[in-house]
Amino acid sequence: MRRAIAAVVDFIVGDDVWVALGVGAAIAVTAVLARLPLDPWWLLPLAVPAVVAVSLLRTAGLGSRTGSRRRSAG
Amino acid sequence: MTSDLLLLLGAAGASAVETVEAVTIVLALGATRGWRSPLLGAGAAVGVLAVAIAALGPALEAVPIDWLRLVVGSLLLVFGLQWLRKAILRAAGFLPVHDEEQTYAEEVARARAAGASEPGLDGYAFTISFKAVLLEGLEIAFIVITLGASQGSTLLAAVGAVAAVIAVVAVAAAVRRPLARVPENQLAFAVGVMLTAFGTFWASEGAGVEWPGDDAALPVLIAAIAAWALAFVVLLRRRRTLAEEPAA
Numbered sequence: 516m517r518r519a520i521a522a523v524v525d526f527i528v529g530d531d532v533w534v535a536l537g538v539g540a541a542i543a544v545t546a547v548l549a550r551l552p553l554d555p556w557w558l559l560p561l562a563v564p565a566v567v568a569v570s571l572l573r574t575a576g577l578g579s580r581t582g583s584r585r586r587s588a589g
Numbered sequence: 590m591t592s593d594l595l596l597l598l599g600a601a602g603a604s605a606v607e608t609v610e611a612v613t614i615v616l617a618l619g620a621t622r623g624w625r626s627p628l629l630g631a632g633a634a635v636g637v638l639a640v641a642i643a644a645l646g647p648a649l650e651a652v653p654i655d656w657l658r659l660v661v662g663s664l665l666l667v668f669g670l671q672w673l674r675k676a677i678l679r680a681a682g683f684l685p686v687h688d689e690e691q692t693y694a695e696e697v698a699r700a701r702a703a704g705a706s707e708p709g710l711d712g713y714a715f716t717i718s719f720k721a722v723l724l725e726g727l728e729i730a731f732i733v734i735t736l737g738a739s740q741g742s743t744l745l746a747a748v749g750a751v752a753a754v755i756a757v758v759a760v761a762a763a764v765r766r767p768l769a770r771v772p773e774n775q776l777a778f779a780v781g782v783m784l785t786a787f788g789t790f791w792a793s794e795g796a797g798v799e800w801p802g803d804d805a806a807l808p809v810l811i812a813a814i815a816a817w818a819l820a821f822v823v824l825l826r827r828r829r830t831l832a833e834e835p836a837a
Contacts, residue, residue, distance in 0.1 A: 526727070526731075527664055527667055527668050527731075528667060528671075529668075529671035529674075530671070530674075531674065534667070534670050534671075534674065535667045535670075538663070538666055538667055538670065539663065539667075542659070542663050542666075542792050542793075542796055545792075545793060545796040545797075545798060546659070546796035546797060549796055549797030549798055550797065554798060554799055555798060556793060556798045556799065556800050556801060556806075558793075558798075559666075559789045559792060559793050559798075560789060560810060560813065563666070563670070563785065563789055563814075564814070564817050567670055567673065567674055567677075568821065570674060571674060571677060571678065571821060571825065574678060574683060575678075575681070575683055575825050575828055575829070
């Protein structure tokens with residue numbers, strides 16, 4: 516069961532769990548702000564590229580030319 | 590209407606990429622160990638996937654739409670970002686690009702090393718083909734179900750996916766070679782952009798956001814994410830070039 520859950524998480528989240536956590540946090544903040552009298556439509560379009568940029572720069576900074584050998588999406 | 594077309598294109602593009610990868614393995618097995626067992630394995634996997642899509646797709650559409658869009662949109666966004674992140678890293682030279690000729694050659698070598706084909710059903714060819722088609726097909730199923738359920742158009746997403754699968758399989762059956770000329774990496778980049786845009790759009794709506802211009806925001810979002818991703822490819826390429834330049 517634990518292996519099945521790990522496989523599902525790996526399938527959806529992939530190599531960088533921080534991207535998923537960052538995006539999850541941004542969605543949670545969006546949901547909270549949407550309850551206030553303002554429409555935070557701009558939040559995810561700003562947060563998503565920022566989270567991915569950090570992940571990409573970290574990967575590029577490590578100088579990985581081959582990346583993970585795990586089979587994941589894309 | 591525009592969002593329906595984008596949904597169709599997204600599902601078709603993702604399916605084309607995954608089908609090219611699966612077909613390479615089935616072709617390598619067929620050319621080395623005979624066609625019967627790899628085709629049976631592929632057929633069994635397609636059957637499993639079809640049942641999963643037929644059961645899950647309509648069931649998800651019964652869930653209240655805001656919750657569905659929040660949960661499924663979030664999953665689609667995280668999944669789409671995997672595609673986009675890898676596509677950017679590949680385009681910038683930090684990950685090796687997909688090379689179907691190389692994959693084909695490696696699979697042929699493995700199939701030959703596995704020994705002679707068994708009489709009747711060849712267990713090796715059946716299992717490898719089943720696993721390859723199931724794994725690549727799971728991604729297609731995930732995309733069809735999440736894209737379709739978020740927009741209430743599972744059938745439309747499935748039509749796009751099935752059309753792409755049929756087209757790729759038909760070409761592969763005709764040429765009997767890996768489809769190395771399909772611009773797989775560029776397609777994966779475009780799919781990553783679209784999945785990210787759809788995920789951003791639906792997750793925001795599920796969280797209670799109202800987009801300016803409603804559905805018209807989706808193509809704008811796609812264009813903005815594409816521009817950002819291309820700019821990042823240029824940035825990372827420069828960074829790599831600078832890192833590789835010998836110190837003066």
